[in-house]
Amino acid sequence: MARRILFITTDQQRFDALGCNGGVVARTPVVDSFAKEGIRYNRALPSNVVCMPSRSSMITGQHVSTHGVWMNGVTLPVDAPSIAADLWRKGYRTSLIGKAHFEPFLDPFALFTENTIATQGVETVMHKNADGTEEPHRGFEHLEFATHNAMGPLHYAQWIRANFPEGADMLYPVINRKLQVNEMGGGDTGAPQVKHNPMPLEWYHTSWVADRAMNWLSSQNDEDDMFCWVSFPDPHHAWDPPMSELHRVNWRDLDLPAGYISDPAERERILSTKPAQWLAWYNGEFVSNFEAPAQWVPNTLTADQVREVNAMVHIENELIDEAIGRIVGLFKERGWWDDTDVIFTTDHGEFQGDFGLLFKGPYHVDSLMRLPLIWRPAPSRVGTTTPTVVNTPVSLVSLAATFAHIAGLPQPAYVEAARLPLNDAEAVELKHERVLTEWDSVLFGKIVSLRTITRGSWVCTATLPGSLHDGTDGELYNLDNDPLQHHNLWHNSEHRAMRDDLLADMWDHLPERKGVRRECDAPV
Amino acid sequence: MGSVRRHAILNASAALVWEFIGRPGALHEWFPITATRVEGDKRWITLPTGIVFEEDILLVDHDLRRFQYAITNNPLITSHLGTYDVIELTPTTCIVVYSTNVEPEVFALAIGAAAGEGMRFLEKKYGIPKNEGTR
Numbered sequence: 226m227a228r229r230i231l232f233i234t235t236d237q238q239r240f241d242a243l244g245c246n247g248g249v250v251a252r253t254p255v256v257d258s259f260a261k262e263g264i265r266y267n268r269a270l271p272s273n274v275v276c277m278p279s280r281s282s283m284i285t286g287q288h289v290s291t292h293g294v295w296m297n298g299v300t301l302p303v304d305a306p307s308i309a310a311d312l313w314r315k316g317y318r319t320s321l322i323g324k325a326h327f328e329p330f331l332d333p334f335a336l337f338t339e340n341t342i343a344t345q346g347v348e349t350v351m352h353k354n355a356d357g358t359e360e361p362h363r364g365f366e367h368l369e370f371a372t373h374n375a376m377g378p379l380h381y382a383q384w385i386r387a388n389f390p391e392g393a394d395m396l397y398p399v400i401n402r403k404l405q406v407n408e409m410g411g412g413d414t415g416a417p418q419v420k421h422n423p424m425p426l427e428w429y430h431t432s433w434v435a436d437r438a439m440n441w442l443s444s445q446n447d448e449d450d451m452f453c454w455v456s457f458p459d460p461h462h463a464w465d466p467p468m469s470e471l472h473r474v475n476w477r478d479l480d481l482p483a484g485y486i487s488d489p490a491e492r493e494r495i496l497s498t499k500p501a502q503w504l505a506w507y508n509g510e511f512v513s514n515f516e517a518p519a520q521w522v523p524n525t526l527t528a529d530q531v532r533e534v535n536a537m538v539h540i541e542n543e544l545i546d547e548a549i550g551r552i553v554g555l556f557k558e559r560g561w562w563d564d565t566d567v568i569f570t571t572d573h574g575e576f577q578g579d580f581g582l583l584f585k586g587p588y589h590v591d592s593l594m595r596l597p598l599i600w601r602p603a604p605s606r607v608g609t610t611t612p613t614v615v616n617t618p619v620s621l622v623s624l625a626a627t628f629a630h631i632a633g634l635p636q637p638a639y640v641e642a643a644r645l646p647l648n649d650a651e652a653v654e655l656k657h658e659r660v661l662t663e664w665d666s667v668l669f670g671k672i673v674s675l676r677t678i679t680r681g682s683w684v685c686t687a688t689l690p691g692s693l694h695d696g697t698d699g700e701l702y703n704l705d706n707d708p709l710q711h712h713n714l715w716h717n718s719e720h721r722a723m724r725d726d727l728l729a730d731m732w733d734h735l736p737e738r739k740g741v742r743r744e745c746d747a748p749v
Numbered sequence: 750m751g752s753v754r755r756h757a758i759l760n761a762s763a764a765l766v767w768e769f770i771g772r773p774g775a776l777h778e779w780f781p782i783t784a785t786r787v788e789g790d791k792r793w794i795t796l797p798t799g800i801v802f803e804e805d806i807l808l809v810d811h812d813l814r815r816f817q818y819a820i821t822n823n824p825l826i827t828s829h830l831g832t833y834d835v836i837e838l839t840p841t842t843c844i845v846v847y848s849t850n851v852e853p854e855v856f857a858l859a860i861g862a863a864a865g866e867g868m869r870f871l872e873k874k875y876g877i878p879k880n881e882g883t884r
Contacts, residue, residue, distance in 0.1 A: 746862030
């Protein structure tokens with residue numbers, strides 16, 4: 226009996242995107258069914274709230290300070306540890322189809338292997354180890370890449386341009402003439418990064434990722450162990466699902482999200498209680514990174530724009546769920562489903578209107594940090610799993626050890642977190658005591674650094690000295706009493722002991738950065 | 750304006766290193782590009798992606814061991830100044846410092862990435878003095 230691991234990721238998806246997590250708009254029956262047959266994590270958090278650092282933690286099982294990918298644009302070294310490589314050495318067939326993003330996209334000098342693999346049209350490239358053995362790139366013997374648009378050399382972009390050249394211009398132009406994230410508005414409300422996309426659903430990247438994954442899966446033998454990472458680029462902006470699907474959710478029918486503060490004065494008051502990067506960005510006075518349009522000012526965001534962005538995201542989430550349903554159908558047709566462990570998650574969240582903001586950045590709150598994570602263990606491996614909810618905070622850093630566990634491998638020496646627990650009692654046994662999240666951004670002299678610990682129902686963020694901070698400010702929230710994180714307790718003397726204990730715990734357990742900080746070689 | 754800097758500390762004399770990288774027409778020998786063409790004070794470089802940059806050679810100073818150039822006539826790049834210096838540390842070691850200022854600022858990171866590759870090439874070619882470590 227073969228062991229199979231189906232690892233499904235989305236990009237920039239909130240916890241509340243799924244029906245099983247309380248979402249009430251997007252219909253996600255396929256992913257919800259994983260929760261009915263497995264473990265749903267109620268508070269899963271990333272090591273970082275942007276793509277490249279978070280994804281690097283998934284594959285290495287390491288925190289940002291250890292793997293060194295401290296921001297988008299910093300390449301994960303080719304010889305970094307990879308759980309996919311461990312599985313490949315054990316004989317697993319390995320593939321990653323969709324958005325990888327361990328290396329930057331912007332690459333005029335053709336320096337990065339993901340782009341080279343796509344340009345050369347090869348399945349992978351082999352790298353030589355110190356002992357003379359060779360391994361495929363990051364352990365994947367089959368790689369096909371996509372991102373949110375049809376620019377650049379990646380496979381999806383090539384496919385669109387070769388087969389449907391008119392399709393390339395149907396997608397939203399995510400980058401403007403200054404190579405910045407585009408602020409151009411569209412749709413019905415003029416919301417940034419929204420576009421009515423006339424592209425047929427069959428051309429859209431969500432469909433392409435599922436099609437290519439199914440193509441690779443169809444070529445596999447029944448007796449082979451398999452690790453297949455299917456990585457959807459959505460619901461990350463741009464928000465441009467095919468127009469044919471807009472009927473699914475009418476933005477005019479949507480309630481505003483619970484995290485949206487309708488009264489501008491109250492919104493600004495709450496933002497003013499947080500460290501300075503919040504209000505400074507909201508008012509367009511300080512842009513610290515490339516994660517949002519540099520020319521867009523959040524305080525111009527209207528309630529209708531929030532509704533329309535949310536509608537687009539809900540539609541994209543439904544399309545992902547249906548695409549996953551097609552993949553699951555193939556597993557069932559092949560008779561593989563009972564032998565397959567499925568893990569579903571994302572790399573980070575999205576504001577989607579919370580606090581009057583969109584996109585992401587140096588803001589360690591649930592909007593960006595609380596993520597969907599579901600593990601449906603293979604029935605043939607562990608028997609029927611009683612649906613379980615784990616409330617203990619867990620980190621995506623645990624994924625690498627979890628994949629090793631499923632494959633029957635010992636926990637790799639390089640990982641920095643135990644495998645995911647099957648329940649809260651096991652979370653204690655496995656010492657899931659805290660989750661650590663790091664942020665560092667340097668934008669031509671503008672520096673923001675945050676370090677966050679999530680423990681129990683508390684989230685505590687320290688600012689480090691930088692362009693706006695002197696290292697004395699921070700955020701402290703009790704999620705039990707303040708799920709929207711509107712009440713910053715950092716300066717509240719009643720909670721000083723808790724704050725200091727959390728900080729001491731965090732500094733005791735954050736790994737020290739290894740070596741010289743690596744250069745940022747691209748904006749994304 | 751985006752501004753980046755890369756450097757390499759090399760186990761070779763400044764004169765030896767400048768002899769190699771102080772030739773405007775030899776950029777492809779150490780930088781991740783595929784071709785270099787020089788005509789007078791103009792230079793054209795071809796990137797591996799096929800992109801060609803036209804450049805003005807602004808300064809080749811064999812005393813300072815400084816080279817300066819600017820990408821010009823480019824629909825995307827509206828302002829650019831690139832500089833590299835070879836600075837003597839000891840009679841047998843030197844530091845190469847490459848810096849660029851460019852608009853749009855995002856492109857500074859891409860040029861910095863290429864310059865970083867160039868620095869790694871020079872480190873392999875000449876070696877790194879003991880106690881300098883590697884990056």
